[in-house]
Amino acid sequence: MSQLQLAGKTALVTGSTSGIGLGIAIALAKEGANIVMNGFGDVAGPKAEIEACKTKVVHHPADMCKASDIQDMMEFAKNQFGGVDILVNNAGIQHVAPVENFPVEKWDAIIAINLTSAFHTSRLAIPFMQQKKWGRIINVASVHGLVASAQKSAYVAAKHGIVGLTKVTALENATTGVTCNAICPGWVLTPLVQKQVDAKAAELKISNEEATKLLLGEKEPSMQFTTPEELGALAVFMCSKAADNVRGVAWNMDGGWTAQ
Ligand code: NAD
Secondary structure: OOOOOOOOOEEEEOOOOOHHHHHHHHHHHHOOOEEEEEOOOOOHHHHHHHHOOOOOEEEEOOOOOOHHHHHHHHHHHHHHHOOOOEEEEOOOOOOOEOHHHOOHHHHHHHHHHHHHHHHHHHHHHHHHHHHHOOEEEEEEOOHHHOOOOOOEHHHHHHHHHHHHHHHHHHHHOOOOOEEEEEEEEOOEOOHHHHHHHHHHHHHHOOOHHHHHHHHHHHHOOOOOOEOHHHHHHHHHHHOOHHHOOOOOOEEEEOOOHHHO
């Protein structure tokens, strides 16, 4: 018998061509799960990284703004592997501006990608999980699902929303083998955050290193980024037997950000 705890399971990770999603996909693949990748940009490189874990990997290019694309992706996963046992709702974007100047199309895109897409994937994944009497839904929220920062109205609204969706999904499935939990990272140095470091460096005419220190110093007492590998390990724990009764939590991994 395989020693790998997720052998025979299929994990779909939205936004797994980069950053946190890729880190979680690799961690789940290392435990033997088949992976359905999703996301834009370079696919071949990240796909090869996951394949190196000696598991089956496919990619679907669904745009998380579009319900019909999401439906296609879920059907594709079913055709490839029979269904989705582990759903990781991770795809996300950011835009920074005060409410009165916040571009309406950016608001709509952030709510669609960071929140509504998780509703669509979850509603389409849950019946299969309930039928199999086992399933894991992991929503990648953020510390911004728990507390706010200025200039991030759409992001904070979407992330608070996904923490709420997590709790409702967990409650509705509380007597089943299907759990739903959220992960709430602080700063993780991915392309999404690098853009914010670059913007700070340009705005204040300082070096990248100084801007990084400022960014961490404002919010994260540990002065350290959380890594995609650490978040992957947390996702693996949430898929483990030990986490059977972990339901509806918003689990921060944030260097003390929300302890203040
Ligand atoms: P990233 O930019 O490295 O990756 C984002 C991923 O989402 C990419 O694969 C991208 O192709 C995909 N994506 C973007 N728009 C999409 C769309 N319309 N359809 C399908 N895929 C799309 O960002 P990241 O930092 O790894 O962020 C991943 C998640 O983690 C996001 O939900 C983000 O809000 C959350 N998060 C990030 C941090 C951080 O500090 N980086 C902190 C807390 C939470």
